[in-house]
Amino acid sequence: MSxxxxxxxxxxxxxxxxxxxxxxxxxxxADVSFEELGYDSLALMxxxxxxEQRFGVRLPxxxxxxxxxxxxxxxxxxxxxxxx
Amino acid sequence: MxxxxxxxxxxxxxxxxxxxxxxxxxTLEGRSGIAPLTRFDSTGYPAxxxxxxxxxxxxxxxxxxxxxxxxxxxxxxxxxxxxxxRDAAVDQAAMSDYDMGVITSNASGGFxxxxxxxxxxxxxGPQFVSVYESFAWFYAVNTGQISIRHGMRGPGxxxxxxxxxxxDALGHARRTxxxxxxxVVSGGVDSSFDPWGWLSHLSSGRVSAVPDPDRAYLPFDTxxxxxxxxxxxxxxxxERADAVARRQxxxxxxxIAGYAATFDPPEGSDRPPGLRxxxxxxxxxxxxxxxxxxxxxxxxxxxxxxxxxxxxxxxxIFGPGRVPVTAPKTLTGRLYSGGGPLDVVxxxxxxxxxxxxxxxxxxxxxxxxxxxxxxxxxxNRPVSVALVLARGRWGFNAAMVLRxxxxxxxSVRV
Numbered sequence: 304m305s306x307x308x309x310x311x312x313x314x315x316x317x318x319x320x321x322x323x324x325x326x327x328x329x330x331x332x333a334d335v336s337f338e339e340l341g342y343d344s345l346a347l348m349x350x351x352x353x354x355e356q357r358f359g360v361r362l363p364x365x366x367x368x369x370x371x372x373x374x375x376x377x378x379x380x381x382x383x384x385x386x387x
Numbered sequence: 388m389x390x391x392x393x394x395x396x397x398x399x400x401x402x403x404x405x406x407x408x409x410x411x412x413x414t415l416e417g418r419s420g421i422a423p424l425t426r427f428d429s430t431g432y433p434a435x436x437x438x439x440x441x442x443x444x445x446x447x448x449x450x451x452x453x454x455x456x457x458x459x460x461x462x463x464x465x466x467x468x469x470x471x472x473r474d475a476a477v478d479q480a481a482m483s484d485y486d487m488g489v490i491t492s493n494a495s496g497g498f499x500x501x502x503x504x505x506x507x508x509x510x511x512g513p514q515f516v517s518v519y520e521s522f523a524w525f526y527a528v529n530t531g532q533i534s535i536r537h538g539m540r541g542p543g544x545x546x547x548x549x550x551x552x553x554x555d556a557l558g559h560a561r562r563t564x565x566x567x568x569x570x571v572v573s574g575g576v577d578s579s580f581d582p583w584g585w586l587s588h589l590s591s592g593r594v595s596a597v598p599d600p601d602r603a604y605l606p607f608d609t610x611x612x613x614x615x616x617x618x619x620x621x622x623x624x625x626e627r628a629d630a631v632a633r634r635q636x637x638x639x640x641x642x643i644a645g646y647a648a649t650f651d652p653p654e655g656s657d658r659p660p661g662l663r664x665x666x667x668x669x670x671x672x673x674x675x676x677x678x679x680x681x682x683x684x685x686x687x688x689x690x691x692x693x694x695x696x697x698x699x700x701x702x703x704i705f706g707p708g709r710v711p712v713t714a715p716k717t718l719t720g721r722l723y724s725g726g727g728p729l730d731v732v733x734x735x736x737x738x739x740x741x742x743x744x745x746x747x748x749x750x751x752x753x754x755x756x757x758x759x760x761x762x763x764x765x766x767n768r769p770v771s772v773a774l775v776l777a778r779g780r781w782g783f784n785a786a787m788v789l790r791x792x793x794x795x796x797x798s799v800r801v
Contacts, residue, residue, distance in 0.1 A: 321450070321452035321454050322451050341452065345521075348518045352518065355514065
């Protein structure tokens with residue numbers, strides 16, 4: 304079971320780091336790279352801090368920097384939540 | 388002789404007008420931006436009047452991406468820079484990124500943003516503090532954000548000299564242009580009107596507690612009782628003459644003809660304050676004599692002792708009542724790093740339009756000052772050379788000489 308969905312992550316991303324226009328993060332962005340979406344490493348750090356606050360899942364900073372797509376973040380969060 | 392350096396674009400964010408046009412018409416008509424603080428509940432504070440920018444909607448002017456990471460001061464600075472570049476019709480894509488620099492001044496950093504993050508720190512814990520606090524608080528943030536936004540990879544710098552720093556930034560922009568950077572975006576913007584920022588203003592003991600907006604900030608008046616802080620400032624496009632000619636800039640507002648900065652001696656010293664020397668050095672730098680100056684835009688501290696010191700310096704250099712002196716900043720309050728650049732804008736527009744805005748609100752100037760303070764209404768007269776003065780707390784002095792260009796941009800065509 305997933306604790307966090309792509310829509311949750313989408314909301315957090317926009318909240319933490321804004322968006323270019325309403326369509327930029329809409330749709331299936333699971334496999335679109337953060338670079339392409341225009342989110343830098345600071346945006347990602349802010350996002351993972353927010354994920355920890357909302358979902359109680361902490362991802363180590365060095366692991367976060369290796370996550371390059373929303374899908375990878377979701378995977379990491381949900382695995383950590385399941386204790387895998 | 389060094390290559391002349393010109394101002395070719397202006398962006399203004401002022402309490403009495405957003406944009407050059409609004410600011411200038413407001414300044415000539417006496418439209419004031421002074422009002423009781425509304426950013427937070429200021430009832431109960433000993434002083435409540437400030438020059439606030441109330442009609443600025445950041446989301447209207449900035450990409451959504453920049454909102455979570457910027458303080459209000461940075462949003463204002465980025466917007467002013469956008470307007471200045473548009474005014475100068477700069478095509479960034481047509482220029483080499485290393486040929487464009489950004490040099491700004493800042494006096495208080497991202498106060499409101501930082502206040503918010505500190506609140507999270509002490510109420511929720513460090514993990515709740517935004518990662519963007521790492522730079523949003525910082526004096527250099529405006530230079531950084533402007534350079535990133537416009538891909539300007541030439542020299543980037545920030546100068547901090549309390550309320551004199553804005554002129555220092557423009558002076559350094561001129562130096563940088565002469566050293567080889569064709570175009571420099573430069574000026575200063577500040578804002579610090581959260582409760583913590585406001586308390587910091589009040590702690591100087593120099594803020595007027597008079598509750599009447601038209602009577603609180605009266606520089607050179609016998610009733611002078613302190614100054615009012617304001618927010619905003621101006622960002623200018625500064626270019627070397629050959630670059631102006633090469634890209635056929637649409638207009639030249641004037642030349643930054645001279646600049647100097649000095650520092651006051653320590654308290655108790657028998658040496659005089661440094662303002663007079665700053666003016667003499669700036670005039671020397673411009674190769675001009677005092678009688679060449681058509682108007683002085685005064686620092687106008689609004690405190691009797693500091694007003695007297697400035698009047699003394701002006702009188703000693705120019706002679707009693709020999710040059711018109713003005714301080715339109717009574718309509719905006721003192722804008723910290725933004726004050727000098729906004730006065731430079733007013734000086735350049737005085738040159739352009741042949742009109743000197745008055746020192747609104749001041750009415751009763753002590754004869755002892757021996758200065759011709761422009762009062763009551765704009766004074767129409769040709770202006771070709773203007774001197775702008777700025778002082779910062781703890782001893783900073785800066786002076787800048789602006790000179791009109793006969794024929795404007797057309798005269799610098801290749």
